[in-house]
Structures are given as structure tokens and as C-alpha cells.
Amino acid sequence: MLFYILRRLFLFIPLLLVISVISFIVIELPPGDFLTTYIMSLQSATGELLREDEIAQLTKLYGLNQPSYVRYFIWIRNIILHGDFGRSLQWNKKVTELIGERVSLTIGISILTTLFTWIVAVPIGIYSAVHQYSVFDYIFTVIGFIGLATPGFLLALVVMWIAFSYLGLSVTGLFSPEFIQAPWSIAKLLDLLKHVWVPIIIIGMSGTAGLIRTMRANLLDELRKQYVITARAKGLPERRLLFKYPVRMAINPLISTIGWTLPHIVSGETLVSIVLNLPTVGPLFLRAVMSQDMYLAGSIVLILSSLTIIGTLISDILLAWVDPRIRYGGVAG
Amino acid sequence: MKKCLVWLITVSLVFSVFVGFGSISFAQRKKYNEAPMLAELVKAGKLPPVEERLPEEPLVVGPGTLIPREHVDLKIGQYGGTMRYATARTDVCAELYDAVCEPPLMTPGKLRAGKGITDIKPNLFKKFEVSKDQKSITFYLRKGMKWSDGTPVTTEDVRFCYEDIYLNKDLTPVFPRILRSANRLDGEPGKLEIIDKYTFRLSFKDPGLAVLDWISQYGTNWNSLLRPAHYLKQFHPKYTPWEKLDPLLKQENLTRQEWWKLFQMKDEGTLGWSMVKAVNPDYPTLSPWMLEKRTPTVITWVRNPYYWKVDRAGNQLPYIDRLRIEIVSNAEAVLMKILSGEVDWAREYASMVNLPLYKENEEKGGYRIVFLPMHVAPVQIAFNFTNSDPVWRQVVRDVRFRKALNIAINHDHILKTIYKGFGKVPTIIPSEYNPQEASRLLDEMGLNKRDSEGWRLGPDGKRFIIPLEVPAGFTPEQDALCELLVEYWQAVGLKTNFKSIDATLYWTRRDANQAYTILQWAHTGYWRDTPMPSDFLPTNSRLWLIWHDSLGKEGEEPPQWAKRLWELSDRAATLLPSASEMKKISNEIFKILYENVPFILPIDYGVYPLIGSKRLGNVPKDGYAILASFTQEQFFFAK
Numbered sequence: 001m002l003f004y005i006l007r008r009l010f011l012f013i014p015l016l017l018v019i020s021v022i023s024f025i026v027i028e029l030p031p032g033d034f035l036t037t038y039i040m041s042l043q044s045a046t047g048e049l050l051r052e053d054e055i056a057q058l059t060k061l062y063g064l065n066q067p068s069y070v071r072y073f074i075w076i077r078n079i080i081l082h083g084d085f086g087r088s089l090q091w092n093k094k095v096t097e098l099i100g101e102r103v104s105l106t107i108g109i110s111i112l113t114t115l116f117t118w119i120v121a122v123p124i125g126i127y128s129a130v131h132q133y134s135v136f137d138y139i140f141t142v143i144g145f146i147g148l149a150t151p152g153f154l155l156a157l158v159v160m161w162i163a164f165s166y167l168g169l170s171v172t173g174l175f176s177p178e179f180i181q182a183p184w185s186i187a188k189l190l191d192l193l194k195h196v197w198v199p200i201i202i203i204g205m206s207g208t209a210g211l212i213r214t215m216r217a218n219l220l221d222e223l224r225k226q227y228v229i230t231a232r233a234k235g236l237p238e239r240r241l242l243f244k245y246p247v248r249m250a251i252n253p254l255i256s257t258i259g260w261t262l263p264h265i266v267s268g269e270t271l272v273s274i275v276l277n278l279p280t281v282g283p284l285f286l287r288a289v290m291s292q293d294m295y296l297a298g299s300i301v302l303i304l305s306s307l308t309i310i311g312t313l314i315s316d317i318l319l320a321w322v323d324p325r326i327r328y329g330g331v332a333g
Numbered sequence: 334m335k336k337c338l339v340w341l342i343t344v345s346l347v348f349s350v351f352v353g354f355g356s357i358s359f360a361q362r363k364k365y366n367e368a369p370m371l372a373e374l375v376k377a378g379k380l381p382p383v384e385e386r387l388p389e390e391p392l393v394v395g396p397g398t399l400i401p402r403e404h405v406d407l408k409i410g411q412y413g414g415t416m417r418y419a420t421a422r423t424d425v426c427a428e429l430y431d432a433v434c435e436p437p438l439m440t441p442g443k444l445r446a447g448k449g450i451t452d453i454k455p456n457l458f459k460k461f462e463v464s465k466d467q468k469s470i471t472f473y474l475r476k477g478m479k480w481s482d483g484t485p486v487t488t489e490d491v492r493f494c495y496e497d498i499y500l501n502k503d504l505t506p507v508f509p510r511i512l513r514s515a516n517r518l519d520g521e522p523g524k525l526e527i528i529d530k531y532t533f534r535l536s537f538k539d540p541g542l543a544v545l546d547w548i549s550q551y552g553t554n555w556n557s558l559l560r561p562a563h564y565l566k567q568f569h570p571k572y573t574p575w576e577k578l579d580p581l582l583k584q585e586n587l588t589r590q591e592w593w594k595l596f597q598m599k600d601e602g603t604l605g606w607s608m609v610k611a612v613n614p615d616y617p618t619l620s621p622w623m624l625e626k627r628t629p630t631v632i633t634w635v636r637n638p639y640y641w642k643v644d645r646a647g648n649q650l651p652y653i654d655r656l657r658i659e660i661v662s663n664a665e666a667v668l669m670k671i672l673s674g675e676v677d678w679a680r681e682y683a684s685m686v687n688l689p690l691y692k693e694n695e696e697k698g699g700y701r702i703v704f705l706p707m708h709v710a711p712v713q714i715a716f717n718f719t720n721s722d723p724v725w726r727q728v729v730r731d732v733r734f735r736k737a738l739n740i741a742i743n744h745d746h747i748l749k750t751i752y753k754g755f756g757k758v759p760t761i762i763p764s765e766y767n768p769q770e771a772s773r774l775l776d777e778m779g780l781n782k783r784d785s786e787g788w789r790l791g792p793d794g795k796r797f798i799i800p801l802e803v804p805a806g807f808t809p810e811q812d813a814l815c816e817l818l819v820e821y822w823q824a825v826g827l828k829t830n831f832k833s834i835d836a837t838l839y840w841t842r843r844d845a846n847q848a849y850t851i852l853q854w855a856h857t858g859y860w861r862d863t864p865m866p867s868d869f870l871p872t873n874s875r876l877w878l879i880w881h882d883s884l885g886k887e888g889e890e891p892p893q894w895a896k897r898l899w900e901l902s903d904r905a906a907t908l909l910p911s912a913s914e915m916k917k918i919s920n921e922i923f924k925i926l927y928e929n930v931p932f933i934l935p936i937d938y939g940v941y942p943l944i945g946s947k948r949l950g951n952v953p954k955d956g957y958a959i960l961a962s963f964t965q966e967q968f969f970f971a972k
Contacts, residue, residue, distance in 0.1 A: 032837035040804065040836045042425060042606055054605075056507035061597055084586050090424045092598075092610040101629045164673065173630070173661070177417075177675065180631045180659075274662045279630050283662045287423065292837070 008313050016306055017076075023301040024072050027294050033064050034089045034292045041291075062089055075295060079302075086295030088288070095299045099281060103266065105174070106280040110265035113200050117207035118254070124208075125215025126247060129223065140212060147209030156202045156275040163198075173277045174199075199276050203269045214253055222246035248322070255318050262311030263304045366648045368412040371638050381483070383649055386639050388477035390459060395645045398454075399964045401442040404956040409644055410652035410969025414948075415633075417657045417677045419670045426609035426658050427681035431962035433608060433620035433634070437472075437558055438549040442956055444708055444856075445550050447863035448912040450542070453549045457559075457619060457641075461545070467908065469536035470545060472558075476531050479639040480617035484563045487530045493562035495525045497569060498600075503593040516543035516907045518882060542909040551963055554620075556602030561617035568596045609658055621651040621966040632658045642966060652969035674698035677946040680962050684809040685752055688942055699947050704755070705958035706858070707939040711752070712808060713855030713868065714801075714818075714933040717848050719876035719889050724791045725849055730892075733774040735930040736763055738799075741771035741825045747817055747935050751810050759937040761857065761923065762930045772825045780827075788828040799829040803852040804839035811852065814935060846875040850933075857937055858957055860922070863905065863915065869922065870902060871895050871931050894929045898922060946970075 035058055039050055050058070059065050063074075078084040085095035128137045173180070179191045222228065223246055231241050270282030281300065288297035367375070367383040374380040396402035420426040439456040446452040450463060460473040478486045499505050499512065500522070513520030514537040523544070526534040535544060548557050566572040568581070570592055578592060587594055597603065601611045602618065609632065614624045619641070622634040634656040642650040659675075661667055667682045672694040683691075691702050716729050728734050743766045744758040758764050775781070775789060780797060782790040791797035799822060803811050812833065819829045834842075842848050851873040860869050871891070872878045879888030881899050891899075901918050941958040950971045953961035 030835070030837055031841040036840055037837050038424060040840045041422065051509065051511070053505065053507040053509040057505060057597075057603075060506050061594060078586055082586050090610075092604075092607075092612055098629075160669070164669065177659075181626060181628050181633065275665075277662045277666045291424075 005313070005317065008316075012306075012309060015309060016302065019305045020076065020298065020302050021072070023305075024068070024075075024294065024298050027289065027292060027297050027301075028068050030292060032292070034294065035059055035062060035064055037291045038090070071294070075298065079299075085299040085302075088293050088296040090287070090291050090293045091296070095296050098284065098296065099300065099303070102279055102281050102284060105278075106282070107265055109196065109199060109203075109278070109280065110261075110269075112196070113203045113207070113269075114261055114265065116200050116204040117211060120204065121208040121211035122215055122251075122254075125212045125250075126219060126242070128212065128216040129219035129250075130242065132220065144209040144212050147205050148213075150206075151271075152202060152206045152269065153271040153275045155205060156272045159198065159202060160275070174279065199272065199278055202276070203272050211254075215250055218250035218253065219246055222249045252319070252323065255322055256315055258311065258315040258318060260308070260311065260315075262314070263307040266304065266307055364647055365643060366646070367638075368636060368649070368652075368654060370412075370654055371636070371649075374638070380638055386479065386483075387643065387649060388475040388479075388641050390475055390477075391649075392456065392475075392642045393645060394642050394650060394967055397441065399439075399441055399967060400953055400956055400960060404442065404961075405951055405953040405964070407967070408950055409646050409648065410950055410967065411972055412648075412652050412654070412969075413972075414653050414970030415655040415657050416653050416965070416968070417659070417675060418679065419659050419661055419667045419676050420609065420681065421661055421664045421667050422609075423660055424607050424610055425681075427606070428678055428962060428965075429634070429656065429658055430606050430608045431680065431959065432656060432965040433554075433618070433622055434552065434963065435555045435620055436548055436550065436553045437555060438545070440549050440551075442960065443862050444859050444957065444960070445863045446546055446909060447915060449909050449915055450545070451912065453545060457555050463542065463545070467540035467542060468538070469534055470542065471528070471532065471534045474531040474533075475641060478619075478641045480561050480563075480619065481623045481637045481639050482564075482615075482617045483639060484561070484617065486559070486619070488527045488533045489530075490559045490562045491533050492525065492527055493565070494556075494558060494560040497571060498560060501593075504596060511543055511547045514538040515541040516903070517884075519884065541907040543907050546906055546909055551960060552606075554602065554605065556600075559619070560600065560602060564615070564617050565596065565600055568592070568599050609660075622656050625655070630660045632660070634658075640966075644967070651966040653965070671700070671944050672698055674700060674946075676700075676944060677949060678962070678965070678968075679944040680941065680958060683942050683944055685755065685940070685942060686809045688753055691942060691944065700944050701947055703943040703945050703952060703954070703958075703961075704940050705943055705953070705956065705961055707941050708856065708858035708957040708959050709939070710759070710855040710857040710934060710937050711756075711939045712811060712814065712852055712935060714935075715851045715853065715868075715871065715873040716932060717843070717846065717851060718871060718874040718891075718895075718931075719846055720849055721846070722849075724793050724795075724797070727792050728780070728797065729849075731778045732929055733778040734780075735933075737771040737774040737825065738822065738827075739764055739930060739933055740767045741821045742766065742818065742933070742935065743821060744936060747814065750817070751813055752936060752939065755940040756936040757938040759857075759934040761860070761926055761937065762932070762934055763927065764934070768821070768825050775825060775827070783826060787826060789826045796828060799827055800849045801829050801831045802834050802839065802848065802850060803832075804836040805833045806836065807852060818933075818935070843873060844875065848873070855932070855934060857934075863919075869926060869931075870898055894925050895931075898925055 035055070038058075039055070042050065063071055075086050078086060083096075085099075087093070088095055088098055091098055124140055128140050131137055174192060174195050175188070176191055176195070179188045182188055225246075228241065228246060231244075232238075236244075266281060270286055273280045273282045274286065285297065285300045287293075288300065365383045365387060371380060371383070375382055380386070392398070396407045416432075418426060418428045420428075435457060437457045438453050438461065440446050440452045441454055443452055453461070455461075457475070457478075458472050459475045462471045464470070474486060474488065474491075480486060499508060508522055510516060510518055510520070512523050512535075514523065521538050524536045526536065528534060547553055568578070570578060570589075575589065578589075578595075582589065582592060582595055585595055585598070599613060599616065601608075601613050601616045604610055611624050612627060614626070616624070618637060621637055621640050621642075623637045625633045625635040636651055636654055640650060644650060659670070661670065664682060667676075667679075668687060668690065670676050671679055671682070672690060674697070677700075688702075695701065716735065718726070718729060720726060739762055742764070744764055745766065748754060748756050748758070779792060780789045782794075784790055784796050788796050801815055801818065803815060815831045819831050822829045839848075843851055853868060853873075856868055874891070874895075876889035877891040877895060880890055881888075890896075901922055905915060905918050943958055943961070945952050948970045950969045951964070951967045953964065
């Protein structure tokens with residue numbers, strides 16, 4: 001077990017380096033660079049054209065007159081030696097600052113959303129499996145399918161419009177205007193809680209649907225197995241029977257996907273965040289990629305990749321711990 | 334008796350002296366007023382009194398100073414309030430730059446000095462004089478004007494800017510052409526002469542006033558000729574020993590060779606239209622507002638206590654205390670904010686496409702729609718005459734083709750459907766709707782043969798296709814407009830392919846001379862006011878542009894009409910000739926444009942539906958939208 005973990009950690013660094021090279025290449029792939037995008041957006045916003053001396057100065061400032069591999073090496077060197085992920089060209093701030101400003105909020109919302117999804121989906125899934133083909137099972141099934149089929153951002157837009165037209169609420173962002181720049185306080189926390197339920201429900205909705213179906217299907221499979229019938233015959237109370245083994249088995253997929261939720265928690269749900277105007281890492285990343293802000297985009301990819309690798313490792317370990325069959329190398333029976 | 338008289342005279346003399354002093358100081362005390370928030374700071378001893386903060390001769394803003402008197406009902410405003418903007422971009426917030434931009438000189442009501450020197454009025458500079466031979470200009474600063482941190486503004490700030498920034502190869506790799514003789518790439522850099530603390534002179538080898546045009550244009554900021562020397566010298570190795578610079582460089586992980594990067598990071602005046610990216614609240618400025626605080630999505634700017642303008646009643650401007658910019662994730666979120674009344678002034682995101690929504694929510698949102706003329710025509714489609722495709726070259730160089738494309742367009746239809754009736758049919762180029770005549774012209778020039786599906790054949794015998802390519806997301810209405818254009822042109826037998834291309838790819842292709850048609854703003858407002866270098870020049874035909882800029886060494890020589898356009902506009906820009914000569918130049922340019930039709934213009938005299946809060950006063954009701962936005966220092970919130 002220990003050897004297994006050590007071997008995985010050993011592969012961590014080379015894997016990250018390969019990922020950093022590939023992501024840097026991909027970000028640089030579109031024609032032009034940050035400066036051409038900037039010049040174009042300046043022209044479309046204001047009709048102004050930069051003079052040739054201004055362009056020369058900006059090219060030099062952004063280091064865009066150097067070839068890509070030079071810029072890559074400078075970036076990697078700064079990360080390894082100084083922990084400096086570079087400067088964002090479009091925000092004019094350090095990358096670490098930009099991500100730092102947003103990461104706590106992103107993690108907070110993502111964890112709340114994931115908890116919401118689990119708290120809602122697991123009981124409903126269990127209920128659906130135990131009371132198969134009952135009225136509520138059908139109702140939950142229909143809602144589940146609608147949730148699965150409707151894209152999250154569409155749901156967000158609909159909720160925003162309804163809130164605006166019928167309730168007069170302006171659902172733009174996480175805070176009321178007076179609290180955005182204020183330092184953290186109890187009042188600010190309360191204001192956040194007032195606004196955060198909309199993103200949590202919208203983002204959580206799409207997640208719950210899938211989870212309900214998975215839980216239901218897995219649990220149904222388990223409940224038909226021999227050992228459940230034996231336990232029932234031996235007189236075990238129904239509830240104890242349900243939770244001792246079958247639910248533990250059905251929760252398996254939740255644990256194996258924890259690995260993916262880790263980077264997801266840090267990046268946040270991008271599309272819905274853009275629609276709801278949340279100051280999280282997802283929209284930051286999208287903007288960076290679209291304007292070829294290479295250091296910001298590259299750094300976020302690097303961070304998310306490391307989190308994915310660590311997350312997958314954690315979920316492998318967790319799975320081995322929860323499911324003894326993996327530990328003992330047995331085959332699922 | 335005599336003693337009594339002497340005593341009486343002495344007492345009355347002393348008394349009158351006291352009264353005299355008292356009344357003078359009383360008058361002085363009442364001469365200028367300031368915002369309550371500043372008066373508090375003065376009382377607490379944190380700021381000098383307003384008389385000491387203003388220059389000896391501040392700019393007095395009255396009717397006609399910032400904008401012609403007919404364009405706004407100018408009132409004396411009230412202090413207070415926060416102006417809120419919203420933008421979906423992290424790098425450009427047009428309304429912010431409009432508010433803080435202060436050119437050294439200005440042209441009220443005009444985009445540029447269309448009638449020559451008489452249009453140029455003082456702003457930052459008190460006065461300017463042009464020598465008889467037009468080879469040198471003398472500028473006079475305002476004595477007593479101070480930076481936002483209280484340091485006096487002197488010609489040392491000008492010298493520092495010119496000699497230690499512009500002439501420094503690290504900071505300015507390419508010396509600005511506008512400061513070269515006759516505005517030519519090969520011109521000698523101008524000579525700066527400091528005459529005294531408040532006077533300086535710029536001299537050039539050849540007569541030319543391009544510099545004057547540059548510093549009086551809307552959009553040029555004070556940093557064009559001045560920089561806060563006292564602040565920036567601490568980042569310049571000529572004035573600061575390396576021992577002091579090293580720790581600052583280390584903070585940003587820069588080497589000594591990269592000192593200029595630190596300098597430019599600190600010198601935020603150069604951000605220009607990207608002023609919303611400013612992060613340095615210590616940077617001294619001459620704008621009405623200065624940066625206060627930044628959080629990830631909200632930026633606030635607060636009033637500059639040393640701002641050098643007052644209104645007629647002696648109130649120091651600006652009236653509004655703060656500017657607040659909120660960065661949201663997309664244009665729809667900006668729209669949402671406008672509709673719910675969370676935005677006090679919007680120019681950039683105001684679009685005709687959303688007019689019905691604006692109107693619906695006017696009451697609820699507490700704002701009004703201010704219809705003002707655009708200084709640009711919404712779109713112009715320019716031809717690339719120098720594309721290497723031989724079929725395209727042959728067809729596009731025939732003026733009948735270009736004329737046919739324009740008169741095949743039903744401008745009235747476009748005006749009604751897309752621009753809701755706001756705007757006019759262009760008169761700059763032939764635009765009367767006449768598809769039969771268009772067809773006839775195309776037949777006459779040799780595109781009369783058609784293939785089996787009815788599409789015209791090009792000179793190579795194959796189906797002729799017009800590639801109509803646009804940069805994705807450039808303007809809100811471009812997709813609808815282009816679909817209509819496809820309809821009109823296909824109606825006269827020209828197959829048209831409309832493609833929306835990613836913006837970066839688009840401009841890269843344009844620069845590489847690979848584009849056929851190029852979509853851009855057309856500064857028709859500029860053309861009417863002044864014929865100076867503008868997009869009526871065929872700069873999208875890249876090889877012609879290269880020919881002009883390399884003075885004939887590279888590129889492709891343009892035909893006579895194009896060369897003449899460049900000649901005329903260069904002359905107008907460099908010499909700032911008299912009003913009558915400007916008129917002559919203007920007329921000739923318009924004649925060339927009408928005869929040679931170098932582009933397609935769907936509509937002209939477009940209108941911006943600006944959004945302004947109902948409580949805002951001194952909002953212009955006429956004149957260009959962008960110029961209206963530049964007068965924000967005289968806006969106020971009515972209580």
C-alpha cells in the first residue's frame with residue numbers, strides 16, 4: 001500500500017511538467033497573441049487604434065517579442081525558484097494574487113454545492129430504490145430526467161429572468177453593492193448567505209439528478225443480492241439491513257469520483273458562474289484562455305492538473321480503505 | 334487738541350487697515366468653495382485650504398467651456414454622490430477613461446481641430462503660441478497647479494517625460510512619430526527647450542503642427558507631455574542608485590536589465606483606455622478623480638483634491654465624489670444592471686439592439702435614455718485592394734463593382750429593421766437604392782455571364798464569390814446586418830459567403846494581407862469635422878499602407894486617387910492649415926471618396942442610446958456621445 005502511494009507520488013513531477021508544456025503550447029496555438037486580442041478589443045470598444053510606438057512598447061513590456069520557449073522557461077523558472085506564477089496581462093496583477101482573491105469563495109461555494117447535492121440526492125436515491133415504482137419514485141424520476149436534460153446555464157438564465165421580472169430582484173453576483181468592498185464581518189456573511197442559495201441550487205440541480213439515478217440503480221442491484229435475502233431471512237431489522245451493507249456498496253461511485261471533485265471544487269462551475277456573475281475561478285480561467293493571457297491560463301491549468309492527480313490518488317486510497325475487496329485484491333463478486 | 338487729532342487719525346488708520354485686511358481675507362475665503370468631504374479634511378489639518386490647492390488661474394468652466402452652450406443646460410451643480418458604471422471587460426472601461434481623461438489642450442464640441450488652430454482651447458495648459466514659420470510651439474503651464482499629492486507641476490515634469498522617458502531606448506523602443514518633424518517616420522525628433530518653470534517650447538526642423546493636433550484631440554491624456562517626475566524618478570536608474578532600486582526589483586522578480594518593466598508598471602498614466610487596470614493608488618495624477626480602492630470586481634476612484642478646474646461660482650470641480658466601476662462577467666449581466674437601475678452612466682454597452690428593453694424598464698430603473706449622435710458610423714466594410722488573389726484584384730479594382738455593391742443595398746430597409754429608424758442613408762458614397770442599375774453596372778464590367786444556378790461568373794469563368802468576413806462579436810448588430818447584405822447582393826446575382834471569424838484570427842489575417850473585406854468602425858464624424866488621418870484612408874489594403882509608411886520602399890504603389898487621399902490627410906494633420914484650406918482639403922477628399930467608392934457604408938449618422946440616471950444634471954442633450962461623456966467633471970447628482 002505504502003509502496004503504491006510512493007510510486008504514484010514519484011510520477012507526480014514528470015507528469016506535471018509534461019502537462020505544463022502541453023498546456024502552454026495549446027494556449028499559444030491560436031493565431032496572434034495577447035497583444036493582438038487587446039488591440040482588437042480596444043478598437044471594437046473605443047474605435048481607437050494604437051500608434052506604432054505604443055504597440056512596440058507594449059510588445060516589449062509583455063515580452064511578446066521573445067520566442068515561446070524562452071517565455072515558457074522563464075515562467076517555469078519563476079515558479080520553481082520564486083513560487084511566482086507570473087503576471088496576468090489583462091488584469092495587470094500577479095497570478096497568485098488573482099487566484100488567491102477568488103479561491104476561498106470558490107472552494108466555499110463548491111463545497112456547499114457538493115454537500116447540497118449529496119444531502120439531497122442520497123436520501124432520494126435510497127427512497128426511490130426501496131419504494132420502487134411508487135408514486136414518489138416516478139415523480140423523482142421525471143424531475144431527475146428534466147434536471148439531467150436541462151443545461152445548468154439555461155436554468156440560471158431562467159431563474160434570473162423570473163427573479164427580475166416577477167420578484168424585482170437583481171440576481172447579479174454574490175453580495176449586495178454595499179458589501180462588495182467591505183471587509184469580512186457577520187453582516188457580510190449574512191448577506192452572502194442571502195445570495196448564495198441561488199447559485200447553490202442551480203449548480204446543485206444538475207448534479208443531484210445524475211446522482212439520484214446512480215444511487216437508485218446501484219442500490220436496486222445490491223438489494224437483489226443473495227446476502228440481503230439471507231439477512232432478511234435471519235431476522236435483521238429492515239433499516240439495519242439497508243444501511244449496513246447495500247448503501248455502503250451503492251456509495252462506492254461517490255467515493256471513486258471524489259478525485260474529480262477536488263479540481264472541480266477549485267475551478268468552480270464555469271458556465272453557471274458566468275451567467276450568475278460569481279467572482280470565482282471558473283470565469284477567470286475562461287477569460288484568460290479567450291484573451292491568451294498565457295501566464296494566468298497556464299498557471300490555472302497547472303494548479304488544476306496537480307489537484308486532479310492528487311485527487312485521483314486520494315480517491316484510490318479512500319476506495320481501497322472503504323472496500324476491503326480491493327485491499328485484499330479480490331474480484332468484485 | 335493736536336494730540337487728540339493725531340490720536341484720532343492713528344486709530345482710524347489702524348481701524349481701516351484692519352477692516353481692509355478683514356474684507357480682503359473675507360473675500361479670499363469666499364472666493365472658492367470645495368466639496369464637504371474635502372472641507373472636513375481641511376478642518377482636520379490633513380489638507381491645505383482650497384485656495385492653496387488650486388492654481389493661481391484655474392480653468393473656469395462655464396457655458397461653452399467644455400462643450401458648446403447649445404448642447405447642455407449648464408447649471409451650477411451640487412457636491413456629492415457616487416457614479417456607478419458596469420463593464421464586462423477587465424481591460425477597457427470606456428466611461429472611466431472618458432471621465433479621467435484630461436488632454437493638455439482641447440477642442441470643445443469637436444473631435445479634433447477641424448477649422449485649424451482657432452478650434453484649440455486651453456485645458457491643462459494655460460496658453461500656447463505658434464511661431465510664424467510654424468516650426469515651433471511655446472506652451473504655458475498654470476502656475477500653482479499641483480499633482481494629486483500636492484507637489485507643484487512644473488516644466489521639470491515635461492523635461493522628464495521627454496528626455497528620460499521618450500528618448501530612453503529601454504522605456505520607449507520606438508520614438509513616437511508624432512513628435513518627429515513633419516510627423517514622418519524618418520523625421521528628426523523635436524527639440525525641447527525649457528524656458529522657465531512654467532514655460533517650454535517644442536521646435537521641429539520642418540513646419541508642422543501635428544503635435545498640437547495630437548494633444549488637443551479627445552482621447553489624448555495629460556501623460557502625453559507630462560509625467561509626475563517627483564514620483565517616477567525613484568524608479569529610474571538615472572536618478573536612483575541601484576542599491577535603492579534592487580529591493581524594489583526583487584519584489585517583482587526582475588533583473589537590473591528589466592528596470593524599465595518596474596517603471597512602466599508604476600507609470601500608470603500610460604494605461605490610456607485601459608485605465609480600469611490601474612492598481613497603484615500612490616500614482617500622482619492630474620485627472621478629476623484618482624484611484625482609491627480595488628477588490629476583484631469593484632474599483633472605486635475618489636475626487637482629486639488638487640483638481641484645477643472651478644465652475645463660475647468658484648466651486649472646485651468635480652461635483653461627484655466617487656466613481657465606482659463594477660466588473661461583471663458578460664454583456665448580459667451589464668444589461669441586467671442597467672435595467673435594474675444599478676448603473677448611472679453607460680455609453681459603451683448601450684446598444685440599439687436593446688432599445689425596447691431599455692424603454693420598458695425606464696421607469697422602474699430610474700434612468701433616462703439619452704440619444705446622442707455617434708462619432709462613428711456603426712460599421713464600414715472596407716475592401717482589401719492588395720489581396721494576392723488575381724480574380725479578386727481584377728474585380729475589386731473596377732469602380733463599377735464597388736458602386737454596384739453599394740447601390741444594391743436597400744439602406745432604408747436596414748435603417749428601419751436594425752437601427753429602428755435612427756440614422757440616415759449615407760451621402761458620402763453613392764447609396765440610392767437601385768438594384769437594376771447595380772445589375773447593369775455588373776453586366777457592363779464583364780460579370781454578365783451566369784452559371785447554371787444563376788450566379789455571376791468571374792473573369793476566370795468560375796462562379797464569383799464575395800467573401801464577407803467579420804470579426805465575431807465586434808458590434809451587436811453585425812450578424813443581422815450582414816445577413817441583409819447577403820440578401821441584397823445575391824439578389825443581383827453575386828453569391829456571397831458570410832463568415833464570422835474569431836477576432837484574433839481575423840486581425841492577424843488582415844495584417845497578413847489575406848483578408849478580402851474588412852469590417853470596422855467608420856469615423857464619419859471625424860471626416861465631417863476634419864479631414865485628418867482617419868479610416869477613410871484605405872489602410873486595410875495592407876501593401877498600400879506599407880508603401881506609404883515605408884516612404885515607397887516596400888509594399889505596392891497605390892493608384893493616384895489613394896495616393897492623393899494620403900497626401901491630403903497628411904497635409905491637414907501636419908500643418909493644421911487655416912479654416913478655408915481645411916474646407917478645400919475636405920471637399921477634395923469627399924469628391925475622391927464619392928467617385929472611387931473604396932468601401933461599403935450601410936448607414937451614417939448613427940445614434941447611441943446612452944443611459945443616464947434620472948438624478949444626473951448637466952447631461953448634454955446634443956453633440957457627440959463620446960464628447961458628452963468627456964464632460965463628466967461637470968455632471969452632478971441633483972438632491
